[in-house]
Amino acid sequence: MPDISTNAKPTWCPGCFNFQILAGVKNALSRKISTHNAKKEDFALVSGIGCHAKIFDYINLNGVNTLHGRVLPTCLGIKVGNPNLEVIGFSGDGDAYAEGMEHLIHAARYNADIKYIVHNNQVFALTVGQPTPTTELGYKDKTNPLGVKLMPINPIKMMLNAGASFVARVFADAKQVEWVLEEALEHKGFAFIEVIQPCIIFHPDIGVKEKTYMLQENRHFKENLGDALKKAEEFDYNTINKIPLGIFYQKERETFEEKWPQLKSLIGRKASWKDIKR
Amino acid sequence: MKLNIRIDGHAGQGPNALAKVLGSVLAKQGYYVFISRDYGSYIRGGHNANVLTLSDSQIMSNDLEADIAIFLEKNIEIKEPRKLKDNCRIIDSAVEKNMYFAGRLVKMLGLDFRILENELKKLKNFDVNLRDAKKGYADAKTEFALRSLKNKLEFMDGGVGIAEGAIASGLDVYFAYPMTPATSVMGELAERQLENNHIVIELEGEIAAINAAIGSAITGAKAMTGSSGGGFDLMTEALSFIGQAEVPLVIYLAQRVGPGTGAATYTEQADLNLALNAGHGEFPRIVLAPGDPLECQELTSQAFYFSQKYRVPALILSDKHLAESLYTIKNKPVITKSQKCISLKRFNSYNHDESGTAADNAPAIAKSAESRIKKAEEIKKEARKFKPFKLYGKSGSKNLVLFWGSTKGAVLDACKDIDVKALQILYMEPFPEEIKSELLKAKNLLIVENNSTSQLAQLIASKTCIHINKENKILKYNGRPFLTDELRMEIEKRIR
Numbered sequence: 001m002p003d004i005s006t007n008a009k010p011t012w013c014p015g016c017f018n019f020q021i022l023a024g025v026k027n028a029l030s031r032k033i034s035t036h037n038a039k040k041e042d043f044a045l046v047s048g049i050g051c052h053a054k055i056f057d058y059i060n061l062n063g064v065n066t067l068h069g070r071v072l073p074t075c076l077g078i079k080v081g082n083p084n085l086e087v088i089g090f091s092g093d094g095d096a097y098a099e100g101m102e103h104l105i106h107a108a109r110y111n112a113d114i115k116y117i118v119h120n121n122q123v124f125a126l127t128v129g130q131p132t133p134t135t136e137l138g139y140k141d142k143t144n145p146l147g148v149k150l151m152p153i154n155p156i157k158m159m160l161n162a163g164a165s166f167v168a169r170v171f172a173d174a175k176q177v178e179w180v181l182e183e184a185l186e187h188k189g190f191a192f193i194e195v196i197q198p199c200i201i202f203h204p205d206i207g208v209k210e211k212t213y214m215l216q217e218n219r220h221f222k223e224n225l226g227d228a229l230k231k232a233e234e235f236d237y238n239t240i241n242k243i244p245l246g247i248f249y250q251k252e253r254e255t256f257e258e259k260w261p262q263l264k265s266l267i268g269r270k271a272s273w274k275d276i277k278r
Numbered sequence: 279m280k281l282n283i284r285i286d287g288h289a290g291q292g293p294n295a296l297a298k299v300l301g302s303v304l305a306k307q308g309y310y311v312f313i314s315r316d317y318g319s320y321i322r323g324g325h326n327a328n329v330l331t332l333s334d335s336q337i338m339s340n341d342l343e344a345d346i347a348i349f350l351e352k353n354i355e356i357k358e359p360r361k362l363k364d365n366c367r368i369i370d371s372a373v374e375k376n377m378y379f380a381g382r383l384v385k386m387l388g389l390d391f392r393i394l395e396n397e398l399k400k401l402k403n404f405d406v407n408l409r410d411a412k413k414g415y416a417d418a419k420t421e422f423a424l425r426s427l428k429n430k431l432e433f434m435d436g437g438v439g440i441a442e443g444a445i446a447s448g449l450d451v452y453f454a455y456p457m458t459p460a461t462s463v464m465g466e467l468a469e470r471q472l473e474n475n476h477i478v479i480e481l482e483g484e485i486a487a488i489n490a491a492i493g494s495a496i497t498g499a500k501a502m503t504g505s506s507g508g509g510f511d512l513m514t515e516a517l518s519f520i521g522q523a524e525v526p527l528v529i530y531l532a533q534r535v536g537p538g539t540g541a542a543t544y545t546e547q548a549d550l551n552l553a554l555n556a557g558h559g560e561f562p563r564i565v566l567a568p569g570d571p572l573e574c575q576e577l578t579s580q581a582f583y584f585s586q587k588y589r590v591p592a593l594i595l596s597d598k599h600l601a602e603s604l605y606t607i608k609n610k611p612v613i614t615k616s617q618k619c620i621s622l623k624r625f626n627s628y629n630h631d632e633s634g635t636a637a638d639n640a641p642a643i644a645k646s647a648e649s650r651i652k653k654a655e656e657i658k659k660e661a662r663k664f665k666p667f668k669l670y671g672k673s674g675s676k677n678l679v680l681f682w683g684s685t686k687g688a689v690l691d692a693c694k695d696i697d698v699k700a701l702q703i704l705y706m707e708p709f710p711e712e713i714k715s716e717l718l719k720a721k722n723l724l725i726v727e728n729n730s731t732s733q734l735a736q737l738i739a740s741k742t743c744i745h746i747n748k749e750n751k752i753l754k755y756n757g758r759p760f761l762t763d764e765l766r767m768e769i770e771k772r773i774r
Contacts, residue, residue: 056626064492067516076486078622080493081496262477274618274620
């Protein structure tokens with residue numbers, strides 16, 4: 001398999017679960033390159049701002065480390081610029097669910113062929129421990145000494161309602177990440193993947209992993225939106241009871257880039273706007 | 279020979295369409311035409327005013343008083359300072375539709391009905407419009423026998439000029455979110471997207487629009503976005519990101535009255551400082567300010583040229599008055615061709631090394647800053663090859679009138695035949711510091727701006743250390759553009 005590492009030395013904390021995500025992503029992408037005759041140039045990676053974003057520095061593929069919250073419009077712009085690229089976005093939970101929420105809802109609606117991985121550690125880690133929209137009630141830090149008073153959002157439920165054509169959640173384990181990204185790469189359309197990732201410094205695993213189970217091992221029919229919504233309700237990001245993992249929902253429909261004749265023509269000719277001579 | 283024709287009515291009665299049709303007919307007959315639009319923020323009702331000035335020589339502004347008034351409604355009140363001449367011919371009706379008046383006016387001016395008929399073919403509801411126009415033509419008498427002139431004139435507004443310039447520059451992708459008065463460019467580009475094979479996409483907001491434009495730009499596409507006032511404010515974080523990541527992007531900023539929501543459909547030149555300073559950090563940028571639709575086309579092509587070659591943001595600064603007023607243009611634009619200079623590689627909003635990987639050691643940060651300074655110097659040097667400023671009027675005059683952007687029309691018209699020289703600045707950044715010698719030659723400096731704090735005077739002072747006397751600042755900040763005779767009086771009061 002081709003080596004897609006950079007020379008940059010990772011600056012995540014020793015033992016950080018981001019190493020698991022990085023390994024899973026690198027394995028999935030390397031395999032895609034080696035077995036599907038894909039070239040490194042066929043990929044574009046986009047990351048936001050926060051601990052997750054450093055992943056851009058450790059994978060030697062083209063793309064951009066963009067602004068906080070703006071991963072999805074940047075991904076969309078890349079896809080419009082060259083609809084033949086395999087575009088993969090990375091965000092943290094602050095990035096995806098706080099600053100970038102408006103884009104997330106619309107990305108699900110647009111259904112551009114973009115794979116989107118949210119590293120959800122339920123905390124703003126790089127700014128040293130403030131709560132995000134998925135932090136549980138009562139969580140305290142220096143900026144919230146009275147404790148979190150608002151219920152977290154349920155991103156899986158939200159994405160299902162917003163019309164995402166692929167909705168999955170895994171734990172930050174290299175094997176799970178690799179598996180789900182491979183599945184997503186085979187999916188044509190917007191693939192939302194949430195990775196439940198403990199932050200070993202500010203939001204350690206308080207029994208999440210033990211409560212997880214795999215949907216695909218429990219007769220889950222991923223084509224059924226109603227079933228997916230029911231499963232999404234099993235974990236509200238506040239109380240740890242049962243945490244289903246795997247692909248909640250997957251159903252392909254026409255993609256964003258298939259709807260515009262200009263982009264359809266670029267796909268047909270395997271060209272980008274850059275190739276259009278005027 | 280010059281006539282000012284007012285066309286007033288409610289939104290929904292079609293005063294704009296009527297004015298545009300009449301303007302097209304006159305332009306086809308070789309007459310110079312200028313039409314400004316005054317309307318409020320409503321879809322139906324209210325009071326919309328179009329003022330059409332026509333002349334046998336170049337004009338780009340309206341006068342205070344109207345020679346002819348077409349009222350699509352009875353009892354229309356004209357808002358000061360504009361008025362009707364004592365002998366103004368008033369054509370009004372509470373029953374007839376807009377194209378009836380087109381027929382009447384065409385007859386009144388002694389123009390060929392067939393030209394009007396051809397213009398009506400370009401609109402919807404041709405049969406009804408033609409019937410109305412014929413009726414109007416039959417109801418009128420010829421009072422001004424306008425013979426046709428040999429001028430070959432294009433007729434367009436500034437927004438169309440920007441769109442034409444973008445298309446001529448090889449635009450691939452335009453992302454935006456609707457906001458008056460920037461949206462006319464989006465509309466024009468959208469209508470022509472299939473014929474020209476580019477793409478126009480409306481996204482969920484201005485932040486999405488500019489970030490998507492950045493995404494397309496890094497794949498090598500020629501990308502553009504545009505907005506006004508608050509919409510542009512939302513884009514400023516991404517503007518700074520471009521400064522760091524070195525992405526070529528053209529941004530259209532159509533000014534309107536601020537601050538806040540301000541007055542959405544009225545004009546102001548109050549975002550010069552914003553365009554020059556928006557975005558945190560220090561990075562090179564281009565800020566170009568066209569003054570008419572010809573310059574809109576030319577400067578848009580220069581914006582693409584500089585942004586691609588130097589991988590910098592290039593802003594085109596327009597305003598409501600320029601974007602939505604209709605002008606006749608005699609000359610063909612000089613379009614600057616540009617290459618697509620970017621290929622997808624690794625870009626970064628974080629300070630980075632050559633490979634695009636984040637780097638925040640001291641030498642890496644200093645190196646990035648120095649490379650941006652060097653780039654700014656190179657841009658400044660190359661900008662001199664273009665026309666960063668233009669001179670008009672009496673070359674030996676000791677009175678010098680300074681202006682920028684959409685005040686061009688009124689300034690040039692007001693300065694005709696009086697003892698002044700006029701200097702227009704088109705490159706706000708990089709600023710043409712060589713104008714200092716012109717400023718020093720003049721004994722009396724005047725400045726004309728559509729704002730309340732004279733932002734061009736502030737810029738000139740910071741770049742040349744030359745200050746313009748307070749009493750010589752002719753500033754208008756009520757949302758309305760300058761009128762020819764009103765401005766001429768203000769200038770005449772101050773010349774020596």
